[in-house]
Amino acid sequence: MTHIVTFTRSTPDTAAKVWVDSEGEVTWGDVATVVNPWDEYSLEETIVQAKSSGAKSTVIAIGSALHDDALKHSIAMGVKDALRVEEPGADINDSLIWSALAAGAIQKLGDVDLVIFGKESVDVATDQHTYQLARRLGWTMLSYVSAILEVDYAAGVIKVEKMLEQGKQVVAAKLPAVISVMKGINEPRYPNFLGIRKAAKAQIPVWSAEEIGLALPRPATGALRYMNPPERAVSTEIIEGEDTAAKAAALVKRLFEEKVL
Amino acid sequence: MSVFVWIETFTGRALPSSWEALGAARKIAAGFNTDITALVFGEEAVSIANEAGLRGAARAIACADDSLQEYRLEAYAALLSALTQERRPVAVLSVATNRGRELLASAAGDTESGLISDVIDLRLEDGKIIGTRPAYAGKVLMEMACNTATTFVTVRGRAFPAAAPDDEAALAVEKVASIPTPQSIQTEVLDFASEAGKVNLADAAIIVSGGRGMANNPAAPPVDISGDEANIWKAQDGYANTLTPLAETLGAAIGASRAAVDAGYIPYEHQVGQTGKVVSPDLYIACGISGAIQHQAGMRNSKVIVAINKDADAPIFKLARYGIVGDLYDVAPALTAALKERLNS
Ligand SMILES: Cc1cc2nc3c(=O)[nH]c(=O)nc-3n(C[C@H](O)[C@H](O)[C@H](O)COP(=O)(O)OP(=O)(O)OC[C@H]3O[C@@H](n4cnc5c(N)ncnc54)[C@H](O)[C@@H]3O)c2cc1C
């Protein structure tokens, strides 16, 4: 049976105030977390693709129980199974460690054809997880996918539309593959009542590195310090004038004085 | 040793933002008392390498093999990883474009090296490269360092000054062969729809953005459409006939808020913000955009922000250097006219 896997995590609400406290730690007070907004698209795509091919679907979070909310949201949306990988003491903020755990989980599942990621984590945005997982697995990597045009699991091919800064590209590639999807690929659904009930009852298995059979690499990166960004000191000038033309002319004058034109 | 800089190319030309990565590399090279090696793969590799030489690279490694003519992650990553493994550069830099991000992350993974992504500042301390990068949508800054022989770094576009050309420079170009990989035949590029000719948001020095307010266009839609469709028509007419003339006069790219994208007024490629593009132009003109926190996440680092909004209490005015309270359908055309007059005089 075909098996599609997706990864997700919990992130602070995008409207939350986030700051560095006196201990130097990042905090968002007691504001609730949400499923990483970019992952709403990958979760939806996983559900749609699994449905159209009769595939199994699994959502994985790597990290602490903080991410259980995102996993439950995923189940409520319609992803079939969830699991979490947690290795106490492992620095999962390091993407070599992260990708080792993620690759180990995919290999333990054993039957995975397609992995679907969101574009990035809105909080840490390390921008490495997706690619390093694909490299560890030795699978095709297709990033910034804006449409899945065709998937033929029997023939082992996938055809997608990808976004580049310079335009769009249609790419055909071999399965198994890791893809990351963009906003716009679909309209993420809201969980319905039945889904929410199912999620509330779900037991989420937790795998450790040992259960996966993995020796972790040494972390390659370290965060030295978190800082609050300098205040943006802007004094706003509302341009006044007799009529719109006068205001526009006054604005143009200011912009030339600022040397931005 | 050396500091590697991957010069990203597109249809046989270097992306101008690649010179920013070269500019950022100078500081590291000076600190380590070493030089810069430009890596150029694909079409016109040697001539682009020579261009890199004029901008401060002492050496270049070029590969124009058939398998690298078109960018393909698997083939490019195999070569970058092999070169990194073999030559042990202190750092590998590129600009944080879609391709730069995936290529450097892949090679960092292959060589078990650390990567600091999307940095806006770089410094050296006790022989370590320290990168500053925004996190939590720019609400927090973090400093990171790597403990591996090579530090991979992607630099945010427009965060570092581009290395300026210098006629005196000399460059040694070394040609290398690509690495055959079974994976290099896995991806086949079928088609490409270019949006060439349009100014790219990430590189733009000036951006004119329109939000939900674009639907309040006084132009009358065709009689046979109404409701949401009429709003879409009005907003699209506004981007085409009100914002585009202003953008063209300024040489600017067109941006949008998520509300405008989600309502179908303009394609997603134009979205600025937390779930769109993060931009930092010299000038950002927000028309009919309220300035929600998620929109700010994408544009708050613009040098000068101008807000045009008919609501004097819109939060965007708190962020703006200059504001005009008024209807964008009056103000934007007046601004275009005033600019044309000024630019022609
Ligand atoms: C997870 C998440 C991610 C998000 N990501 C993004 C993102 O990436 N980018 C983004 O932009 N938003 C994002 N948002 C949405 C954001 O919260 C706002 O809803 C959105 O930015 C509002 O867009 P707007 O300013 O165009 O619309 P509105 O807030 O409706 O504002 C319209 C403005 O236009 C003005 N106006 C109307 N008519 C005229 C006229 N004729 N002339 C002048 N002014 C006029 C009004 O006074 C008003 O201020 C995100 C939200 C969430 C929850």
Ligand SMILES: Nc1ncnc2c1ncn2[C@@H]1O[C@H](COP(=O)(O)O)[C@@H](O)[C@H]1O
């Ligand atoms: N701890 C995590 N657990 C599960 N998935 C994650 C985790 N971190 C990142 N991801 C996934 O990786 C994608 C890219 O994230 P990033 O590389 O952090 O920008 C996100 O959209 C998620 O789908």
